[in-house]
Amino acid sequence: MMLSYTNIVVGTDGSATSLKAVRTAASLARVYAARLTIVSAYHGDGHSLLDARQTDVSALPVVSETRAREYLEEASRIARDEGAADIQLRARSGTAVQILTEAVGETAANLIVIGNKGVNTITGRVFGNIPTEVARRADVDVMLVNTREPRS
Template identity: 55%
Template sequence: MHKYNTITVGTDGSASSLMAVRTAASLARAYDAHLVIVCAYYNTTGSLLNSPSAEYSTLPVVSDSRAEEYLAQAQAVAEEEKATNVTAAALSGSPVQMLIDAVEKYDADLLVVGNRGVNTLSGRVFGNIPTGVARKANVDVMIVDTSSQAND
């Protein structure tokens, strides 16, 4: 039987990202896996327009304190789903690169993200996080349908 040992999921505090966290936490519980919740943020000292991966930096979290707030919300969701081995990480940088870095750092074998931006014109033209991680990840990627949270 195939088993995931470490699952990484991204959150930006949106309702759709929390749906992805809920899915990842459920999987972590089912597989008895380590769950790593990541929130990428930008230091306010740099320009968002000049970020290395600007095409993937739509609506970024701009402070570490805000990232910590979003991680606390996500951890509460993970607890509701009975995930027991949870790590929260606020990482400074572009969301796509921070998710890929977290996969490597924590030796994850599954990356979970919501599908926010995948079916939008701007997401198709300028890029979006789910597509970016699917292109760059060297592990399984699960893109959770969050269309029921389209108005977040």
């Protein structure tokens, strides 16, 4: 049986590193003719990021729903330029880890693509980071994209 991904989830917070992950996910979606779901977390009323288990995971900038939707529109343009044909956008209130793992169940995704930001930092190793926590919680394949700029 050949490996094939049919539904891919990727997150964006508007950063250059997250958009590199979006580009990678969109390329995979094109190759596999898969649906690409791009998600962005925002901090909604009544939802405390301080309840998150990991300090580093909860120390996220407060983003409005409007800003999250702007991030999604930019990511969608990048995904279309990369050749992804079937793209869904989802702005959700919650932490990045929460919305990425929930999106897997909501979309029947079989792959999460995420940048490796924080994986190789001391803070990330001690307190946790979004990519590691997503990989720990996900019950599907997780691809970590190297988002560091190449050294010259």
